Amino acid sequence: MDTKRKILVTGGAGYIGSHTCIELLESGYDVVVVDNLINSHPESLKRVEKITGRSLNFLKIDIRDRDALKKAFSENNFQAVIHFAGLKAVGESCQQPLNYYDNNVNGTLVLTEVMADAGVRELVFSSSATVYGDPHTVPITEDFPLSATNPYGRSKLMIEEILRDISISDKLSANENPWRIALLRYFNPVGAHPSGLIGEDPNGIPNNLMPYISQVAVGKLQQLSVFGNDYPTPDGTGVRDYIHVVDLAKGHLKALQTLQGEKFSQGGCEAYNLGTGNGYSVLEMVDTFSKVTGKKVEYQIVSRRPGDIAQCFADPGKAQQELQWQTEKTLQDMVSDAWRWQENNPSGFQ
Numbered sequence: 001m002d003t004k005r006k007i008l009v010t011g012g013a014g015y016i017g018s019h020t021c022i023e024l025l026e027s028g029y030d031v032v033v034v035d036n037l038i039n040s041h042p043e044s045l046k047r048v049e050k051i052t053g054r055s056l057n058f059l060k061i062d063i064r065d066r067d068a069l070k071k072a073f074s075e076n077n078f079q080a081v082i083h084f085a086g087l088k089a090v091g092e093s094c095q096q097p098l099n100y101y102d103n104n105v106n107g108t109l110v111l112t113e114v115m116a117d118a119g120v121r122e123l124v125f126s127s128s129a130t131v132y133g134d135p136h137t138v139p140i141t142e143d144f145p146l147s148a149t150n151p152y153g154r155s156k157l158m159i160e161e162i163l164r165d166i167s168i169s170d171k172l173s174a175n176e177n178p179w180r181i182a183l184l185r186y187f188n189p190v191g192a193h194p195s196g197l198i199g200e201d202p203n204g205i206p207n208n209l210m211p212y213i214s215q216v217a218v219g220k221l222q223q224l225s226v227f228g229n230d231y232p233t234p235d236g237t238g239v240r241d242y243i244h245v246v247d248l249a250k251g252h253l254k255a256l257q258t259l260q261g262e263k264f265s266q267g268g269c270e271a272y273n274l275g276t277g278n279g280y281s282v283l284e285m286v287d288t289f290s291k292v293t294g295k296k297v298e299y300q301i302v303s304r305r306p307g308d309i310a311q312c313f314a315d316p317g318k319a320q321q322e323l324q325w326q327t328e329k330t331l332q333d334m335v336s337d338a339w340r341w342q343e344n345n346p347s348g349f350q
């Protein structure tokens with residue numbers, strides 16, 4: 001194996017990272033995962049190895065630990081970094097803003113400084129549709145105005161701006177090894193690997209819709225609270241662009257390939273929406289879940305959740321064209337895979 005095909009995956013033990021490790025290993029890349037396990041379990045990586053029949057290298061490191069990160073770079077010849085590591089709970093970010101800025105923004109600063117010193121300037125970053133704030137219309141294209149309504153979203157926005165700035169600085173210094181950066185703006189990742197061996201394993205009561213519905217269906221939670229049915233949407237409930245986590249994971253491989261290609265030969269920093277382009281309401285999700293799994297999902301309508309927007313779905317045209325990527329999984333796949341994971345692992349990785 002050519003060592004130039006070795007990828008550092010920060011946050012690789014987490015939900016999206018572990019699914020991406022599978023795609024990387026199955027495509028012949030070597031993988032080193034750096035994760036402090038603050039929101040994940042090392043069992044996820046054991047299962048990645050079981051699914052792929054390949055091994056990966058796991059380093060329990062906090063990305064803010066500069067010396068440990070430097071050592072990882074000196075011991076490995078990385079082609080690129082896929083950077084998932086970060087905290088992601090919107091509500092928690094309002095209670096602990098400094099923790100979120102330190103973990104997400106400072107963590108990315110340390111990572112990019114270590115990368116630059118090591119001469120590794122190829123980066124795929126986990127951004128979020130949250131950077132569009134409350135979009136004035138849908139579908140959303142990458143050139144929509146950016147804004148944030150909470151510290152989590154602001155941390156993503158700040159990181160995007162920092163990464164754009166370091167890419168611009170290359171042009172001023174005529175850097176011969178310029179930064180090549182893909183900012184992947186995920187819409188709503190759901191589902192699980194079809195093996196049922198890995199999936200989303202939220203801590204405590206889930207904040208997000210799909211894990212909440214799954215836990216109601218499996219009997220761990222009593223009923224779903226639907227946050228508002230008076231939005232200006234077809235049935236009044238919030239509309240989102242749910243994307244299967246395996247499709248999302250594959251988008252990262254397409255981004256890596258694109259960063260190696262002609263488009264980025266002079267360097268650059270580009271944002272891409274990773275969504276399906278379809279919006280589904282909360283009630284449509286509940287209905288599909290019941291039909292696919294045969295489980296009744298009890299719910300009640302309650303008031304709107306502060307900070308929620310009416311609808312959010314992507315125009316994925318740029319990713320389709322430039323990354324040669326498009327989603328393949330259906331909403332039924334998302335639901336049946338999420339359910340297989342939930343049913344087989346009612347307590348997650350514990």
Ligand code: NAD
Pocket residue numbers: 010011012013014015016017034035036037038039040041061062063064083084085086087088103107126127128129186187188189
């Ligand atoms: P996750 O919490 O499952 O994975 C993140 C991983 O990063 C975890 O394994 C955690 O232990 C690790 N981590 C956190 N801080 C770290 C640090 N300082 N050093 C080392 N490791 C650290 O989350 P996920 O859903 O897989 O999300 C991955 C990325 O995608 C995050 O950056 C998140 O903000 C972003 N994102 C997620 C969603 C979503 O809905 N899941 C949507 C948009 C963007």
Ligand code: UFG
Pocket residue numbers: 088090128129130153186187188207208209210212224225226227228237238239240282305308
């Ligand atoms: N919802 C409910 N009940 C619940 C949970 C959610 O009705 O118990 C509704 C929400 O009101 C929303 C929809 O289901 O209309 C989806 O909610 P999620 O919490 O699953 O997802 P969000 O779109 O609110 O947020 C997600 C991520 C954020 C990210 C955002 C934009 O959780 O981190 O997408 O990318 F910022």
